[in-house]
Amino acid sequence: xxxxxxxxxxxxxxxxxxxxxxxxxxxxxxxxxxxxxxxxxxxxxxxxxxxxxxxxxxxxxxxxxxxxxxxxxxxxxxxxxxxxxxxxxxxxxxxxxxxxxxxxxxxxxxxxxxxxxxxxxxxxxxxxxxxxxxxxxxxxxxxxxxxxxxxxxxxxxxxxxxxxxxxxxxxxxxxxxxxxxxxxxxxxxxxxxxxxxxxxxxxxxxxxxxxxxxxxxxxxxxxxxxxx
Amino acid sequence: xxxxxxxxxxxxxxxxxxxxxxxxxxxxxxxxxxxxxxxxxxxxxxxxxxxxxxxxxxxxxxxxxxxxxxxxxxxxxxxxxxxxxxxxxxxxxxxxxxxxxxxxxxxxxxxxxxxxxxxxxxxxxxxxxxxxxxxxxxxxxxxxxxxxxxxxxxxxxxxxxxxxxxxxxxxxx
Numbered sequence: 001x002x003x004x005x006x007x008x009x010x011x012x013x014x015x016x017x018x019x020x021x022x023x024x025x026x027x028x029x030x031x032x033x034x035x036x037x038x039x040x041x042x043x044x045x046x047x048x049x050x051x052x053x054x055x056x057x058x059x060x061x062x063x064x065x066x067x068x069x070x071x072x073x074x075x076x077x078x079x080x081x082x083x084x085x086x087x088x089x090x091x092x093x094x095x096x097x098x099x100x101x102x103x104x105x106x107x108x109x110x111x112x113x114x115x116x117x118x119x120x121x122x123x124x125x126x127x128x129x130x131x132x133x134x135x136x137x138x139x140x141x142x143x144x145x146x147x148x149x150x151x152x153x154x155x156x157x158x159x160x161x162x163x164x165x166x167x168x169x170x171x172x173x174x175x176x177x178x179x180x181x182x183x184x185x186x187x188x189x190x191x192x193x194x195x196x197x198x199x200x201x202x203x204x205x206x207x208x209x210x211x212x213x214x215x216x217x218x219x220x221x222x223x224x225x226x227x228x
Numbered sequence: 229x230x231x232x233x234x235x236x237x238x239x240x241x242x243x244x245x246x247x248x249x250x251x252x253x254x255x256x257x258x259x260x261x262x263x264x265x266x267x268x269x270x271x272x273x274x275x276x277x278x279x280x281x282x283x284x285x286x287x288x289x290x291x292x293x294x295x296x297x298x299x300x301x302x303x304x305x306x307x308x309x310x311x312x313x314x315x316x317x318x319x320x321x322x323x324x325x326x327x328x329x330x331x332x333x334x335x336x337x338x339x340x341x342x343x344x345x346x347x348x349x350x351x352x353x354x355x356x357x358x359x360x361x362x363x364x365x366x367x368x369x370x371x372x373x374x375x376x377x378x379x380x381x382x383x384x385x386x387x388x389x390x391x392x393x394x395x396x397x398x399x400x401x
Contacts, residue, residue, distance in 0.1 A: 097364040098350050101343040105287055108280045112250050115272050116257050196264040 046190030046199035047122040055127065056202045064168060067212055074216045081223050095145050103145030110138035118210030122199040128206040132213025139218040143225045157215040164212030171201050246284050247277040287344045296399045303395035307352050310391060318357040318374060332376040336369050336385040338393060345400040352392045359388055
């Protein structure tokens with residue numbers, strides 16, 4: 001009896017899928033949106049990197065959500081770790097001179113490389129998220145190599161994080177106010193294609209995201225190291 | 229306004245040092261003479277150097293000079309030569325049917341004072357196949373050697389460290 005009911009249910013589902021599939025045209029390209037991005041992305045957004053033109057222009061609202069998710073995860077981690085009060089004293093040995101000196105030597109170049117990645121987000125592969133992650137990796141290296149020697153400046157990281165988030169939202173709202181009235185409307189001149197000062201607001205937003213992501217990920221690392 | 233205070237001069241020197249290093253790196257990354265890119269690079273390097281140059285001084289990087297650069301290039305060439313030589317030596321030891329190795333840990337002394345000089349020496353020794361720097365304690369380097377030729381500190385210093393150190397001494401004088 002149960003098998004019969006199962007077979008009947010399966011037939012109903014199969015029929016439903018079949019009818020919906022039949023309405024779709026066969027042999028015709030259905031990736032209209034993707035084709036639009038590829039063919040017109042360059043002219044509409046001015047960004048040489050198509051991925052960036054999608055992430056920061058066509059789907060910028062979605063990116064704002066992603067940044068918010070990262071922000072919430074940092075807050076969540078902070079809330080969870082703040083409840084742990086007792087901190088075990090662990091015997092730690094200082095890293096050898098080779099490691100600590102190397103880390104100190106590499107710290108500024110890594111930060112510069114992260115900045116390079118997010119400033120050139122509209123020209124080369126990479127962008128705010130990747131650049132921010134690279135900057136956070138510099139802090140992680142500092143924490144691992146020179147343990148307890150240097151700490152992330154709390155106010156500085158909070159400031160750059162808030163600044164990044166605010167810049168993103170404010171530029172989005174300005175875009176809403178002027179021009180064609182949609183969020184993150186690219187209201188600035190597109191400039192000459194494939195140069196640093198091109199693609200309107202895209203580089204500014206990527207710099208804001210770079211600051212925000214870098215500060216947030218560093219903060220997460222800081223919280224985790226504090227508890228260990 | 230020129231402040232004659234030596235610490236101020238030292239600070240400016242540190243700043244310029246890190247600034248030129250970072251700007252050179254930026255130039256290598258962007259590989260263009262476009263004024264927009266150069267301006268962005270200069271401003272980022274200035275901000276980073278202002279924040280981080282104090283920390284960089286502790287590493288003991290040498291001031292720039294023609295003789296230092298000359299010796300550093302010579303050091304690089306010697307390092308390359310030693311790496312090739314040591315590669316053949318280790319390959320010979322690996323392929324030899326009797327496996328003529330005598331692994332052990334030796335201690336060598338160094339006269340270099342700056343941290344960065346010590347780690348350059350340690351990393352050159354590590355890069356050369358057959359020798360491997362385990363740790364630095366004060367002015368002594370702990371080294372694992374695939375074929376220990378002498379257990380005395382002076383002799384092993386001569387055999388492992390000396391060939392690099394004579395150039396680094398001039399660079400970091």
